[in-house]
Amino acid sequence: MIEFNHLRKVYPSTEALRDLTLTIPNGKIFGFLGHNGAGKSTTLKSLVSIIEPTSGTINVDGYNLADHRLSIKKKIGYVPDSPDMFLELTANDYWDLIASAYEIPKDVREQRQTKLARLFDMDSHADEPIGDFSHGMRQKTVVIGALLSDPDIWVLDEPMTGLDPQAIYDLKTLMRSHAAKGKTVIFSTHVLATAQELCDELAILRHGQLIYNGSVKQLLSTMPNASLETIYLKMAGRQGDSQVIDQLEGADKHD
Numbered sequence: 458m459i460e461f462n463h464l465r466k467v468y469p470s471t472e473a474l475r476d477l478t479l480t481i482p483n484g485k486i487f488g489f490l491g492h493n494g495a496g497k498s499t500t501l502k503s504l505v506s507i508i509e510p511t512s513g514t515i516n517v518d519g520y521n522l523a524d525h526r527l528s529i530k531k532k533i534g535y536v537p538d539s540p541d542m543f544l545e546l547t548a549n550d551y552w553d554l555i556a557s558a559y560e561i562p563k564d565v566r567e568q569r570q571t572k573l574a575r576l577f578d579m580d581s582h583a584d585e586p587i588g589d590f591s592h593g594m595r596q597k598t599v600v601i602g603a604l605l606s607d608p609d610i611w612v613l614d615e616p617m618t619g620l621d622p623q624a625i626y627d628l629k630t631l632m633r634s635h636a637a638k639g640k641t642v643i644f645s646t647h648v649l650a651t652a653q654e655l656c657d658e659l660a661i662l663r664h665g666q667l668i669y670n671g672s673v674k675q676l677l678s679t680m681p682n683a684s685l686e687t688i689y690l691k692m693a694g695r696q697g698d699s700q701v702i703d704q705l706e707g708a709d710k711h712d
């Protein structure tokens with residue numbers, strides 16, 4: 458179980474998180490939704506210790522993150538919001554780096570890497586530089602890296618961006634099976650159909666504030682026959698949406 462208690466993050470020009478309090482249970486797929494800049498990555502980066510919150514605490518399985526940083530980091534596999542890093546390394550070098558940081562035994566690492574690289578069609582590209590990869594191949598490289606240590610807690614920031622349909626299907630299957638084992642799967646997405654299909658529970662952020670936390674079922678029951686997209690846009694979307702689109706359409710007609 459992961460608990461965020463009154464988390465705040467202030468950047469010089471923005472208050473990215475405002476008093477975020479929520480609990481993420483084990484054994485569920487938990488989704489973060491919110492417009493660009495809502496605070497999703499900031500929340501996930503705080504959990505994986507890439508950034509330090511301005512105030513507030515995070516507890517993982519009852520342990521305070523600030524006091525047990527290293528042991529908690531080792532339980533987490535993280536897919537960052539951008540796969541454009543370590544471009545000069547080969548995929549293999551990158552996985553080596555992760556294997557040594559997580560102290561994964563050589564035989565375990567080899568077994569898992571072989572399976573994951575084959576699953577994501579990356580086995581024949583392992584010795585090529587990441588900088589030569591397409592966006593989707595870079596994404597597959599970081600997904601494999603995140604899952605290499607078989608971590609209990611998966612923190613996936615927009616993990617499906619750029620993946621092909623087969624890889625998306627496979628990743629969704631892995632996420633479901635990991636949660637079914639009672640482990641934790643946290644991900645952010647802008648694809649509301651995916652969130653509706655995959656998530657058990659959701660947090661919706663707007664301007665760094667939590668505007669919904671609960672089950673997808675419960676949220677869908679608030680508006681019978683409406684999709685998550687419809688409900689989300691009512692909660693988090695621009696007011697007078699159709700008016701703005703009508704004005705744009707009108708402007709186009711006069712061009």
Ligand SMILES: Nc1ncnc2c1ncn2[C@@H]1O[C@H](COP(=O)(O)OP(=O)(O)OP(=O)(O)O)[C@@H](O)[C@H]1O
Nearest residue numbers: 468469471473491492493494495496497498499500
């Ligand atoms: N390193 C940084 N320095 C300054 N401001 C930042 C930094 N990182 C994020 N921010 C600001 O914090 C706010 C939240 O950003 P964050 O990346 O958490 O949003 P997000 O919900 O993940 O957005 P997106 O959907 O676009 O990825 C934004 O206003 C952003 O400009």
